[in-house]
Amino acid sequence: MSLHLAYAADFPSTANTVFILPAGTTELPVTASADLPAPARQYVAEQLAADSKLIRVNQYSHQHYYVVAADKKTPDLAAEALRKSGHQLHALLKADKVEELFVCNLTTPGGALALAEGLALTAYQFEGYKTDEKSREAPKLQRLTLVGPDLDADKVQELAGVLEGVCLARDLVNAPLNKLNAIQFAERMAEAGEKAGFTTEILDLVRIEALRMGGLLAVNQGSPEPPTFTIMEYKPEGARNSKPYVLVGKGVVFDTGGLSLKPTPASMDMMKCDMAGGAAVVGTLYALAKNQVPLHVIGLVPATDNRPGGLAFAPGDVITMYSGLTVEVMNTDAEGRLLLGDALAFARKYDPELVLDFATLTGAAARAIGKEGIVCMGTAEEETLLALKKAGNRTHERLVEFPLWDEYADHIKSDIADINNIGKAEAGAISAGKFLERFTEGYPWVHFDIAAPAYLTAPDSYRGKGGTGTAVRLTYEFLVNRA
Structure with a gap:
C-alpha cells in the first residue's frame, strides 16, 4: 500500500485537514474554524444549514474539508457511511492535488479510522503493466495523519x-x-x-x-x-x-x-x-x-x-x-x-x-x-x-x-x-x-x-x-x- 498512515496528537494550523463533524452540526466548533476568516465561517454555516455533508474551503495555502457524520440506526452503519464519505472526499483531494492530509475526528470514537479506511481503499491502485507514461497516473495522496483523543499510534498502525x-x-x-x-x-x-x-x-x-x-x-x-x-x-x-x-x-x-x-x-x-x-x-x-x-x-x-x-x-x-x-x-x-x-x-x-x-x-x-x-x-x-x-x-x-x-x-x-x-x-x-x-x-x-x-x-x-x-x-x- 503506497499510502502511509500515521498518528499525531495535533495538527498544524496550515495543514490540509478534514474535520469530521457530528450529525446535525449547525455551527463549527472552534477546533475546526480557528484559522477561518469570518466570510469562510459564514459560508460553512450556510452549507451546514443546507444539510451539505461534504464541504470544502480553499484557504489558498491549504485546504479545509468538513465531513458531517450520518445519523444511522447503528454504530456499524454510521462507520460504513464514513467509509463512503472517505470515498467521496478522495475525489476532492484528487482534484486539489493534495499529497498529505490530517484527519481530525470531532465525533464519536473511531470516526477518523473509518474515514481513513474509506480514503485509503479508494486510493488503492493496481500497479498493472502499463509502460506508456501518458497512460500511467501516479497517485497524489501519499500520507494520512490521524488526530483525535480516541486514537493512538498503535490503533493507526493496526489499521x-x-x-x-x-x-x-x-x-x-x-x-x-x-x-x-x-x-x-x-x-x-x-x-x-x-x-x-x-x-x-x-x-x-x-x-x-x-x-x-x-x-x-x-x-x-x-x-x-x-x-x-x-x-x-x-x-x-x-x-x-x-x-x-x-x-x-x-x-x-x-x-x-x-x-x-x-x-x-x-x-x-x-x-x-x-x-x-x-x-x-x-x-x-x-x-x-x-x-x-x-x-x-x-x-x-x-x-x-x-x-x-x-x-x-x-x-x-x-x-x-x-x-x-x-x-x-x-x-x-x-x-x-x-x-x-x-x-x-x-x-x-x-x-x-x-x-x-x-x-x-x-x-x-x-x-x-x-x-x-x-x-x-x-x-x-x-x-x-x-x-x-x-x-x-x-x-x-x-x-x-x-x-x-x-x-x-x-x-x-x-x-x-x-x-x-x-x-x-x-x-x-x-x-x-x-x-x-x-x-x-x-x-x-x-x-x-x-x-x-x-x-x-x-x-x-x-x-x-x-x-x-x-x-x-x-x-x-x-x-x-x-x-
Whole structure:
C-alpha cells in the first residue's frame, strides 16, 4: 500500500485537514474554524444549514474539508457511511492535488479510522503493466495523519496493517494468469510471509501426488503447469489459542471451466479472480502477522488453473480424494470444491479450533444475494456464527447464513461413487457447501462463498473496480476479537 498512515496528537494550523463533524452540526466548533476568516465561517454555516455533508474551503495555502457524520440506526452503519464519505472526499483531494492530509475526528470514537479506511481503499491502485507514461497516473495522496483523543499510534498502525493485507489480496486477484500461475501464486505468498512474519511451505507436484490429493490433481490434469499446495503458519510466542485456527482458500488461478467450458466473454474473461479465496487467506495472515496478533493461525491454499487441454478430467470420471472419499465428476466447472475438499480433509491433521474456508464457489450465491454480501454456512456453534456476523456488520462485509439441512445431501448423491460434485438447479450454493461438509469431520467449520463481492466489473465506492480483497477485514476483525 503506497499510502502511509500515521498518528499525531495535533495538527498544524496550515495543514490540509478534514474535520469530521457530528450529525446535525449547525455551527463549527472552534477546533475546526480557528484559522477561518469570518466570510469562510459564514459560508460553512450556510452549507451546514443546507444539510451539505461534504464541504470544502480553499484557504489558498491549504485546504479545509468538513465531513458531517450520518445519523444511522447503528454504530456499524454510521462507520460504513464514513467509509463512503472517505470515498467521496478522495475525489476532492484528487482534484486539489493534495499529497498529505490530517484527519481530525470531532465525533464519536473511531470516526477518523473509518474515514481513513474509506480514503485509503479508494486510493488503492493496481500497479498493472502499463509502460506508456501518458497512460500511467501516479497517485497524489501519499500520507494520512490521524488526530483525535480516541486514537493512538498503535490503533493507526493496526489499521495500516489490515489495509496492507487487503491491498495484497487485491493485487493478487487483479494479476492475470500469465503473471500469476500456481507456482507464482505460491511464491507471492511466501514473499508475503517473509515480509510480515509467518512461515511458508510449498508442496510441489511430487509431494501432492505422494499425499494422493485426488481433487487437486484431477483439476490440474488439463494444465501444462503443475499445481501447488501452500501451507502458511503464523505462530507467535504467547499465542492465546492452544489449537490453531485454520483458514482455507480456493486457489484456482484461472478457470476455463475445463471440458465443461464456460461461455466467453460472459464469464470466462474475469476468471483470473477465481483464486480470491486464497488471496483472502494470505491477506488475512499478512494482517495478523504484521500487527502481531497473539493467535496461532494456519493458512492452506491449493492452487492450479482449470483447463480443457491434454489429459483433462472429464464429466463422468470418478476420482479418489485425499480423504479416501470417491467423487463422480458431473461437471468439470465445479472444480473449486474438489480442491477445497482435499484441503479441508488435510486441515484435520492440525486438530483445529475452527476452520474457515473462502471461495469464489458458485454463481448461485451471487444470484441469491448479489455483491452486497457473503453467503456463509457451516457446522460451527451458533455463538461462533453470531461472532462472525457481528464482525461482518462492523466491517460491512455482511454475512447471510444459508442452511445445511440433512435433506440437501440428496442433491449430491451419486449412483457409482460416494458423492458427485454438482447438485440440482436449485440451492446450488448449498449443495456446494454440503459437498464440502463431507470433508470436515472432527472440527467446527464455516464456509464463505465470496463469488459476487470478490471481483467487481464496475466501481463501487471504496471497494473500487476489480479485486476487492473481500473477507480480509471480516476475518481479521473476527480473529482479533478471539485473541
